[in-house]
Amino acid sequence: MSSGVKQRLSEFYSTISDDLDRSVEFWLKHSVDEEQGGFFQCLDADGEVYDTTKYTWLLSRQVWTFARLYQDMDRFRLPNILEVAKKGAEFVMKHVKNPENSKCYFSLTREGQPIKIQRTIFSECFYVLAMSEMYRVLKEDIYKKEAMAMMKQIVHWVRVDNSGLGIPLVPPKATSSLGVPMMLLCLIDQMETMDPAHGANFNDLADWCIARVLKHVQRNGTVVLETVSEDGEEVGGSAGRLMNPGHVIEAGWFLLERAGKSGNEELQKTALETFMLEAFHRGWDTEHGGILYFVDVDGRPPAQLEWDMKLWWPHNEAMIAFLKAYKHTSDEKYLEKFAQVFDYSYQHFADTQKGEWFGYLSREGQVKINAKGGPWKGCFHVPRSLMMCEQLLHEILQTQ
Amino acid sequence: MSSGVKQRLSEFYSTISDDLDRSVEFWLKHSVDEEQGGFFQCLDADGEVYDTTKYTWLLSRQVWTFARLYQDMDRFRLPNILEVAKKGAEFVMKHVKNPENSKCYFSLTREGQPIKIQRTIFSECFYVLAMSEMYRVLKEDIYKKEAMAMMKQIVHWVRVDNSGLGIPLVPPKATSSLGVPMMLLCLIDQMETMDPAHGANFNDLADWCIARVLKHVQRNGTVVLETVSEDGEEVGGSAGRLMNPGHVIEAGWFLLERAGKSGNEELQKTALETFMLEAFHRGWDTEHGGILYFVDVDGRPPAQLEWDMKLWWPHNEAMIAFLKAYKHTSDEKYLEKFAQVFDYSYQHFADTQKGEWFGYLSREGQVKINAKGGPWKGCFHVPRSLMMCEQLLHEILQTQ
Numbered sequence: 001m002s003s004g005v006k007q008r009l010s011e012f013y014s015t016i017s018d019d020l021d022r023s024v025e026f027w028l029k030h031s032v033d034e035e036q037g038g039f040f041q042c043l044d045a046d047g048e049v050y051d052t053t054k055y056t057w058l059l060s061r062q063v064w065t066f067a068r069l070y071q072d073m074d075r076f077r078l079p080n081i082l083e084v085a086k087k088g089a090e091f092v093m094k095h096v097k098n099p100e101n102s103k104c105y106f107s108l109t110r111e112g113q114p115i116k117i118q119r120t121i122f123s124e125c126f127y128v129l130a131m132s133e134m135y136r137v138l139k140e141d142i143y144k145k146e147a148m149a150m151m152k153q154i155v156h157w158v159r160v161d162n163s164g165l166g167i168p169l170v171p172p173k174a175t176s177s178l179g180v181p182m183m184l185l186c187l188i189d190q191m192e193t194m195d196p197a198h199g200a201n202f203n204d205l206a207d208w209c210i211a212r213v214l215k216h217v218q219r220n221g222t223v224v225l226e227t228v229s230e231d232g233e234e235v236g237g238s239a240g241r242l243m244n245p246g247h248v249i250e251a252g253w254f255l256l257e258r259a260g261k262s263g264n265e266e267l268q269k270t271a272l273e274t275f276m277l278e279a280f281h282r283g284w285d286t287e288h289g290g291i292l293y294f295v296d297v298d299g300r301p302p303a304q305l306e307w308d309m310k311l312w313w314p315h316n317e318a319m320i321a322f323l324k325a326y327k328h329t330s331d332e333k334y335l336e337k338f339a340q341v342f343d344y345s346y347q348h349f350a351d352t353q354k355g356e357w358f359g360y361l362s363r364e365g366q367v368k369i370n371a372k373g374g375p376w377k378g379c380f381h382v383p384r385s386l387m388m389c390e391q392l393l394h395e396i397l398q399t400q
Numbered sequence: 401m402s403s404g405v406k407q408r409l410s411e412f413y414s415t416i417s418d419d420l421d422r423s424v425e426f427w428l429k430h431s432v433d434e435e436q437g438g439f440f441q442c443l444d445a446d447g448e449v450y451d452t453t454k455y456t457w458l459l460s461r462q463v464w465t466f467a468r469l470y471q472d473m474d475r476f477r478l479p480n481i482l483e484v485a486k487k488g489a490e491f492v493m494k495h496v497k498n499p500e501n502s503k504c505y506f507s508l509t510r511e512g513q514p515i516k517i518q519r520t521i522f523s524e525c526f527y528v529l530a531m532s533e534m535y536r537v538l539k540e541d542i543y544k545k546e547a548m549a550m551m552k553q554i555v556h557w558v559r560v561d562n563s564g565l566g567i568p569l570v571p572p573k574a575t576s577s578l579g580v581p582m583m584l585l586c587l588i589d590q591m592e593t594m595d596p597a598h599g600a601n602f603n604d605l606a607d608w609c610i611a612r613v614l615k616h617v618q619r620n621g622t623v624v625l626e627t628v629s630e631d632g633e634e635v636g637g638s639a640g641r642l643m644n645p646g647h648v649i650e651a652g653w654f655l656l657e658r659a660g661k662s663g664n665e666e667l668q669k670t671a672l673e674t675f676m677l678e679a680f681h682r683g684w685d686t687e688h689g690g691i692l693y694f695v696d697v698d699g700r701p702p703a704q705l706e707w708d709m710k711l712w713w714p715h716n717e718a719m720i721a722f723l724k725a726y727k728h729t730s731d732e733k734y735l736e737k738f739a740q741v742f743d744y745s746y747q748h749f750a751d752t753q754k755g756e757w758f759g760y761l762s763r764e765g766q767v768k769i770n771a772k773g774g775p776w777k778g779c780f781h782v783p784r785s786l787m788m789c790e791q792l793l794h795e796i797l798q799t800q
Contacts, residue, residue, distance in 0.1 A: 042638065042701075050700040051637040105570070117569035169517035169566050170505070237451040238442065300450040301442075301771035305760055306705040308768065360705055362762065368708065371701035 005332065006397070012342060013393040019350060020386035024069065024076065026355035026372065027062065027379040032084055036110050038091035043373040046354060050371070052110035056096045058378030059108075060126035063088040065383050067133040073387060082137065089134045093146065096127055101164060102153045107375075119166045121154050125183050128154070132194040144194070151191060155205060158184065174230045178247060181212035185254045206258060210267065213251055221274045223282070223297045224248040238303040243295045245283020246314020252276040253321040256328060272329070276321050280337060283314070288364050289344045291315060309368065310361040312377065315345045316385035323392045357382050405732065406797070412742060413793040419750060420786035424469065424476065426755035426772065427462065427779040432484055436510050438491035443773040446754060450771070452510035456496045458778025459508075460526035463488040465783050467533040473787065482537065489534045493546065496527055501564060502553045507775075519566045521554050525583045528554070532594040544594070551591060555605060558584065574630045578647060581612035585654045606658060610667065613651055621674045623682070623697045624648040638703040643695045645683025646714020652676040653721040656728060672729070676721050680737060683714070688764050689744045691715060709768065710761040712777065715745045716785035723792045757782050 001009075030047030031039040033054075041058045042051035066085035069076035095112030096104050104123035107115040117123075128150045135143035157165055158180060188202045188209070215232035216224050226242045229235050252275030259268035283291045290310035296302045322338035325331070348365045349357040351372070359377040360369040373379075401409075430447030431439040433454075441458045442451035466485035469476035495512030496504050504523035507515040517523075528550045535543035557565055558580060588602040588609070615632035616624050626642045629635050652675030659668035683691040690710035696702045722738035725731070748765045749757040751772070759777040760769040773779075 044701055051703075053637060103569075114570045115572075119569075166569050169503075169519075170514045172515075237453060301444055301769050301774065303451075303775060305709060305769065309705060369701050369705065374701065375703060 005335070008335075008339070009393055009397055012339075013390065013397065015342075015346065016386050016390050016393065019352070020383060020390060022352070022355035023357075023379075023383045023386060024081075027065075027383070028080070028084065031062065031373070031379060032087075033110065036112070037087060038095070038108075038112065039088060039379070041373040041375070041378040042371070044371045045351065045358070047372065053115065053375070054108045054110060054112070055375050055378065056092070056105055056108065056123045057126050057376075058373075058380065059088065059092050059096065060123075060130035061380035062378055063092055063130035064126070064133045065379050067130075067137045069383070069387065071133070071137050072391075085134065085137065089130060089143070092127065092130055096123070097150075102150060103164065103166070117166065119168060121157055121165070121180065122183065124150055124154050124157075125187055128187055129190055132190050136194050147191070147194065151187060154184070154187070159208070175227050175235060176212060176215055176230060176232070178213065178216045178224070178226050178244075178251065181209040182247075182251045182254055185209045185213070185251075185258060189254070189257060206262075210255065210258060213255065214270070217270070217274055219297075221270070222278060224251070224275060224279060225297070238296065238300070241296045241298050241300060242302070243279070243282060243297050244293070244314075245279045245295060246291050246293070246311065246317055248275050248279035249283075249291075249314065249321045250317035252279065253317070253324050256321070256324055260328065268328070272325055272334075276325055276334075276337075280318065284340075285310075285363065290348065290361065290363075290365060291318060291341070292363075308363040310348070310363065310365065312345075312349050312357045312359045313381040315341050315349060316381040319345070319385050320388050320392075323389055323396075327392055327396055405735070408735075408739070409793055409797055412739075413790065413797065415742075415746065416786050416790050416793065419752070420783060420790060422752070422755035423757075423779075423783045423786060424481075427465075427783070428480070428484065431462065431773070431779060432487075433510065436512070437487060438495070438508075438512065439488060439779070441773040441775070441778040442771070444771045445751065445758070447772065453515065453775070454508045454510060454512070455775050455778065456492070456505055456508065456523045457526050457776075458773075458780065459488065459492050459496065460523075460530035461780035462778055463492055463530035464526070464533045465779050467530075467537045469783070469787065471533070471537050472791075485534065485537065489530060489543070492527065492530055496523070497550075502550060503564065503566075517566065519568060521557055521565070521580065522583065524550055524554050524557075525587055528587055529590055532590050536594050547591070547594065551587060554584070554587070559608070575627050575635060576612060576615055576630055576632070578613065578616045578624070578626050578644075578651065581609040582647075582651045582654055585609045585613070585651075585658060589654070589657060606662075610655065610658060613655065614670070617670070617674055619697075621670075622678055624651070624675060624679060625697070638696065638700065641696045641698050641700060642702070643679070643682060643697050644693070644714075645679045645695060646691050646693070646711065646717055648675050648679035649683070649691075649714065649721045650717035652679065653717070653724050656721070656724055660728065668728070672725055672734075676725055676734075676737075680718065684740075685710075685763065690748065690761065690763075690765060691718060691741070692763075708763040710748070710763065710765065712745075712749050712757045712759045713781040715741050715749060716781040719745070719785050720788050720792075723789050723796075727792055727796055 026047060030043050033040055038054050038059055039062050040049045041055050044050050063085055066081055070081045095108055104127050105114040106118045106123055128147050131143045131147035188206050192198050216228050218225055218234055223243055226244055227235060227239050234240050252271045255267060255271035255275060259271055282295055285292050291314040293309050293311050294302050294304045294307040318341045319338060322334045325334035348361055356372040358367045362368050426447060430443050433440055438454050438459055439462050440449045441455050444450050463485055466481055470481045495508055504527050505514040506518045506523050528547050531543045531547035588606050592598050616628050618625055618634055623643055626644055627635060627639050634640050652671045655667060655671035655675060659671055682695055685692050691714040693709050693711050694702050694704045694707040718741045719738060722734045725734035748761055756772040758767045762768050
């Protein structure tokens with residue numbers, strides 16, 4: 001490693017570490033609902049609440065974030081960090097899950113009354129994240145029991161019978177969505193982190209997930225589509241040509257993790273070249289910078305009005321992915337990509353004055369939603385990315 | 401009327417009339433599915449099909465559009481126009497409605513197999529539009545019977561029992577959505593046009609709709625909100641502060657029509673001042689021109705990523721509204737607003753080379769989705785607006 005690279009890595013480390021402090025401070029100060037429990041997510045640029053609806057994906061993810069900060073980072077091993085995680089977990093256990101059928105709600109009133117349910121597994125997956133991380137911290141069996149039971153339920157819905165998720169008025173054609181096996185890979189990693197004694201328990205499920213994710217690679221590895229048929233064929237139409245580059249890059253680092261654990265070199269190559277580099281190549285906006293939200297792989301008109309916006313989370317995921325890739329390979333081309341995403345993000349997303357990132361920019365890079373949180377953005381992608389990048393940078397700098 | 405105004409009106413007339421020809425030609429040439437029946441909606445800038453999914457709102461609306469063009473405009477009283485309407489109506493009758501429960505699908509495969517159902521009344525309302533207009537043209541009882549039966553069913557769902565629409569997993573809190581009574585006002589006007597013998601049959605329903613629409617007027621007439629409580633109170637939060645200026649302006653011309661029929665001067669004043677002028681004032685983007693898609697009336701962060709985009713249809717509706725307002729009042733301030741919307745639209749939306757308008761612009765006025773049709777844009781708002789504006793301009797010019 002040249003001294004120039006080392007210098008740059010130290011600068012990344014310092015910027016990211018400061019930014020993580022600001023992000024945690026922001027959520028600590030503004031999101032906690034002292035009166036009713038749980039967290040507010042709809043926070044404007046200054047942190048003021050503009051809607052009291054509580055979104056369960058984000059409630060559970062914030063519990064995970066605070067629990068992990070406490071558990072894994074010395075400077076956040078503080079009573080107030082633990083307190084926020086515990087009180088959040090209490091609200092989640094009390095209000096998020098319907099105990100009759102284990103289905104989790106999508107949104108709640110401030111007081112915790114259900115507003116909406118989705119016919120997907122994601123509210124449930126984030127419930128597992130929250131519970132399993134709380135078990136890591138507190139070693140109280142109730143959390144582990146909740147995490148294990150919900151994990152089992154999710155696998156049943158995905159692999160055996162999905163009728164418990166609620167059947168739509170017209171049953172949809174069976175297709176494969178990239179998000180489902182990706183999410184399960186994330187959960188497997190989490191379950192193994194919660195309890196290393198799991199050993200090979202999840203290997204079969206992990207293999208199933210990897211095979212499933214790889215079905216989405218099409219056209220000789222040049223595209224990774226969001227939706228394909230059960231048989232791994234293109235389904236056509238706008239939905240069938242849709243690619244979400246940030247999502248694919250995120251899948252890239254999930255696969256890289258798995259490849260590292262199992263020593264699968266071919267999978268590592270696919271993760272790096274197809275999921276990271278090809279997707280980045282397709283998604284990066286050469287004119288204005290930043291990663292496009294959606295791409296029609298044939299350049300046809302996208303169905304999503306927001307297709308050319310720059311969203312925060314693909315940039316968070318790309319930072320993790322390229323830094324992991326650099327650590328695994330020591331190939332500086334990955335570090336260059338990391339730097340490209342880092343520079344764009346700190347020029348456009350990060351609010352270094354008031355803390356946390358803005359979430360939604362125009363194609364040209366202007367802030368379009370003047371808020372730090374909303375129905376889909378809470379305390380998760382930014383701190384998770386900063387925490388992981390800080391740890392990775394630390395390890396890289398240590399080993400040199 | 402000054403000669404300057406008369407000159408301007410003639411220029412509007414000529415531009416609009418030419419543009420209507422191009423729009424009709426575009427849909428005639430590119431949308432008709434000769435093989436499977438019905439219409440394609442996903443047409444790119446050149447008219448090429450990029451997705452064969454058929455959206456029933458747009459199928460039925462295109463039937464209405466072609467039937468009305470044939471019925472009401474001499475230069476479109478042509479066999480090929482009638483043929484398109486008839487074949488479209490055939491496909492709609494065959495595939496859109498589930499005969500078991502009268503619920504209509506939202507989207508179909510190219511062949512007409514159901515893909516999706518919505519838990520709303522809109523697919524059904526557009527079915528009434530299509531059937532009733534076909535009856536006007538052909539005087540065949542089957543169309544009238546279909547229209548009347550579906551109208552009855554819709555009124556039952558809205559006023560008596562909505563359980564037939566499909567109950568969501570968490571039953572929502574009862575609120576009033578501006579779209580529902582607005583849509584019914586549109587249908588009442590359509591039913592009276594289909595059969596003037598209806599006389600006062602729909603007066604009670606119309607009064608109910610008007611009362612319902614007026615509940616959405618809040619804060620001393622300065623805002624008209626999309627969603628209010630059943631009692632006509634603000635519901636708070638992002639959803640409760642949401643205003644869709646184009647939608648409100650459209651409601652304005654529906655109310656103005658109704659006020660004209662019933663001679664209700666107070667309603668006319670509300671339609672003109674609150675629904676048209678106040679909404680236009682809130683929605684017009686003084687920096688870049690055009691009508692914003694969504695506004696949070698307290699200036700808080702909107703939940704919709706597309707809030708500041710410029711969509712075609714609010715401009716179509718505003719053109720109808722302000723021209724009707726000018727015709728009713730002879731007040732030139734309405735003509736100025738019409739001209740403002742007309743100028744923006746012909747500088748940004750209309751494709752005078754290849755026909756039809758683009759649908760989705762950035763805040764700055766650039767085309768963001770390079771297509772003429774998609775899941776929500778078909779053969780309806782543009783030709784309806786141009787047809788109505790041409791007729792209004794003709795009448796205004798005649799009477800001077």
